[in-house]
Amino acid sequence: MADPVTIKPYKGPAGGWGSAKSLTEILLREQIPLSGGGLLLHQNKPDGFMCVSCAWAKPAKPSVFEYCENGAKATAWEVTRRSIAADFFAKHTVTELEGWRDYDLEELGRLTEPMRWDAATDTYRPVPWAEAFREIGTELRALAPKSTVFYASGRASLEASYMYGLLARLYGNNNLPDSSNMCHESTSVALPESIGSPVGTVLLEDFEHTDCILFFGQNPGSNAPRMLHPLQDASKRGVPIITFNPFRERGLESFTNPQSPLEMLTRSETRISSQYLQVKAGGDLGAIYGLCKALLEADDAAQASGGPRLIDTAFIAEHTHGFEAFADSVRARTWDELERHSGLPRAALEQAARTYGRSKATLGIYGMGLTQHRMGVETVQMLVNLLLLRGNVGRPGAGICPVRGHSNVQGQRTVGITEKPELVPNATLKALYGFDPPAEKGLNTVEACEGILDGSVRAFVALGGNFIRAVPETDLMEPAWRKLRLTVQISTKLNRNHLIHGEVAYILPCLGRVEIDAQPGGRQSVAMEDSTACIHGSKGYAEPASRHLLSEPRIVAEIAKATLAPNERIDWDRWGRDYASVRDAIEATYPAEFKNFNARMWQPGGFRRPIPAADRVWKTPNGKANFIVPRGLSADPDTEQADPDVMRLITMRSNDQFNTTIYGYDDRFRGVKGTRMVLFMNKADIARLGFRDAQSVNLVGAAQDGIVRRVEGFRVLAYDVPAGCVGGYYPECNPLIPLWHHAERSKVPAAKSVPVRIEAAHP
Known part of the structure; x- marks a missing residue:
């Protein structure tokens, strides 16, 4: 049954009572109102568990409620009391489940x-763990190593990621795409x-010393809400925060700290951005x-008048190269x-x-x-x-700060999840484990998709994630995916990637963080790296959802044992039951x-x-x-269309989702309830193109490559977005x-400026 749709502009702050209400609602919905509240007291604490969503930094001295x-x-x-087992799958074919919404699939538990x-x-049926591992190993051994992809979603621990990367290289490839590629x-x-x-070069304490923040293309209100606390503190100190973002996001405009009784009772708000520049896509x-x-x-004028310079000439002379060529290009x-x-x-x-x-000290933050x-x-x-x-790298309160997404996406790269062999200490791996790591570049996300489309990729093993839902070109990817020989999904919840599957397909349910x-070696802990390159320990506090679940390290170890020839230098069984031994291996690599990895992993603040x-x-x-001088002025030259009817589509997340996980069909900060099929448009563009607010429209890709790309059923919503952008x-x-x-060069999908046309939907 469809949710009732209402659209009402939201003028309140990020955080505040809306945040408290939303948290209460999901705890009740997942049937964990009391146990969930107690569990959250351990979240992001030095002796607790690290958040399973974003990778924002964790303070050394956390608040009582150190979660957003x-x-x-x-x-x-993750700890919902809902669960699904064999009886559910026996009642529903995979074809039937394909018609379910993403939210409804994961809400099953x-x-x-x-x-x-x-x-x-056409159903999933139970299989004993030993049989599943044996059959997966048989399938993988029958395939050419280059034809198999080992994908990692970004939330797997450092221990599981290290083991997974080593598994792929012992198997014979560097096909290790991950969500960083996206x-x-x-x-x-x-x-x-x-x-x-x-x-990046920035630590959390740099926010205490900065006197200027430049903020580009990131929405902390929905994507990293704990970041609003240091931004609020900076704003209260009078630090200017200059924001560049096409949409006016409430988290970048105003914030009420839901953990402050005074702010909640008085409904006081803190202005976040001092200057908000709505740059076009x-x-x-x-x-x-x-x-x-x-x-x-301004520096030229100051120099001509004998005033103080605005650029840091001493820093430029001592530490940089290429200034003159860059300055010439700017002028x-x-x-x-x-x-x-x-x-x-x-102006x-x-x-x-x-x-x-x-x-005197500026942070450059971006997403x-x-x-x-x-x-x-x-x-x-x-x-x-x-x-x-101005010398704003390598001093307190200054630096470059990329805001990473998933909780350990940066860390898994640190320990070897990469398709680029030059980033891996292959000589060390050879010395430790007695094999020649593959020297050929592996497949990144886009290249893996290309391989699936052309048939050169035959197997896809996924350590978490919902790859088929996350990647571009969905309508071409789904039918190609069904031609894969083998798909293996290591997961906590049901998602679309279990339903769009290969000829042989397995779901391997794992423990959540x-x-x-x-384990036989005792209660285990894992580690991860946040956006500021700080390493944190993490241990779980909730009872497992099922006695049949295995941990990610244990699953990786069992796949490795079933697939690879024995290696006397690697004790997969020990690694699967004693993660401290994996950390010793990481330190050796x-x-x-x-x-001193094991000794330092519980250091407050990481x-x-x-x-x-x-x-x-x-x-x-x-x-x-x-x-470095850019080659042009446009970040998306192919969207510089002469046709004014071609719009620049910006894809984005709602307040009620994280990556492909949909928590609900509301977007509180944008005033949308009950739907995700909304097209945010400039009011003048709506009139210019002959549409009206609330009209039903379809989007059609404007790329001239002979492929029809189309998504139907959007509702037009007049919104404060730059002209020409939707x-x-x-x-x-x-x-x-x-x-x-x-x-170009990184192969990240250019999802923030996609050329599209809008057409009226016909009844």
Whole structure:
């Protein structure tokens, strides 16, 4: 039954009573009102469990309630009392379940026993663990190693990720795509060239020392709500927060701390952004160019008048390379073209540059609004250029801060989940385990999709996630996916990737991070890395959803034993029951990053692995931080259409979801209830194109490649979004994204500026 749809503008703050109400609702819905509340007291605590949703930093001195609305939802979603077992699958064919909504599938509850698809009945049936592992191993051994993909979703622990990466390389490939390929791979390509580090340089305490924050393309209200606390503290200190984002997001405008009794009782709000610039989709590159141009012009004027310089000439001379070429490129750009590409007036950019020019320590914070564009790599490097102009890398209160998504997506890269062999210490792996790791580059997410489409990929093993729902080109990917020989899903809940399956398909249900992991070696703990490169221990407190569940490390170990030839240097059984021994192996493989790993993993606030750029040590080929000149002004040149009817689609998440997991059909901050099929449009565009508010419309891909891409049934909603841009929810809009429409060099799907046309829906 469809939910009633209501649209009502939301003028309240992020957080506040709306957050408290939403948390209460999901605890009641998942039937854990009392146990869930007590469990949450352990969330993000030094001796507790790390949040299973976002990767935002965890403080050394946490508050009593060190969780946010969405983090609490993720925990409630995982420890729900609902569960599904063999009797459910016996009653419902897979074909029938394909017609269910994503929300309804996951709302069924936890998977409780291993299942194998039965072709004769089109149902999943129980299979003993030993039989499942034996059959999976037989299938994998029969395939060419290059034809198998080992995907990781981003929430698996460091221990499971290390084992999984080693499994793939012992099997014979580097086909280790992960969710980083879908979001921050642009960061991983851009930052090493600019500053010699693939991750950010900022720590949580830098928020206490900053005097200016530049914020690009990230919505903390929905995607990392705990980040609102340091932003609120900075705002209260008078720190200017300059935001560049196409949508006016409530979490970037106003916040009421739901953990403050005074704020809740008085309904007081804190202004977050001091200046809000609604850059058009793909306009960030031009906007940052504008900031640099305004800063250099002001510096030229100061130099001519004998005033103090606005750029840090000493830092530039000692630590950087390429400044003159970059400055020349900035001066060559005209204000007319910068305004056109950014969608912002010169005066607004000059105002922002003046604020930046007065600061002594600036943070540059960004999310997928920068990375998910065709020129995402160049856009990230452009932000680094802006920070380098004033020496804002490698000092307290300053630095580059990419906000990562899933809880351990950054950490799993640290311990070897990557398709790039040059990022793996292969010589160390050879010395430790006595094999020659594969030297050939593996498949990233886009390349894995290409392999599935052309038939060269025959098997897909997934350590979590809902890959088929997360990737672009849905309408082509789903039929191709059914031609795979083998699909294996290590999961906690039912999702679409279990229903779109290969000829041979298994569901392997695992323990969640919040659950007690009791192994023969005792109660186990795991570790993960947050967005600031700090490593944290995590142990579960909830009773497992089923006695049949196995942990992720144990499942990986059993697949490895069933698939690989015995290796006297690897005791998979020990690793599967004693995770401290896995951490010893991680330390042996990465000694600089994980020195004294087991002894340090419970350090409050986590222990930080070395980030040389944070100390102004530049691990680049020339030993300098590099100014890098972008090739153009548009982050998405192929959406620069002459046809005014072609719109730029921005895909985004609602307040009631995390990645592909849908918690509900409401988006409180945008005033939407009961639906996700909404098209956010500029009011003038609605009139110009001949539509009306609340009209039913369809979206059609505007790419000229001979492929029809179409999603029907959107409701037009007049919204404050730049002209020429529209917004729709992910993953519903994924069928409109061409697989080739990705960031150059990083291959991140360019989901923040997709060319589309809008047509009226006919009754």
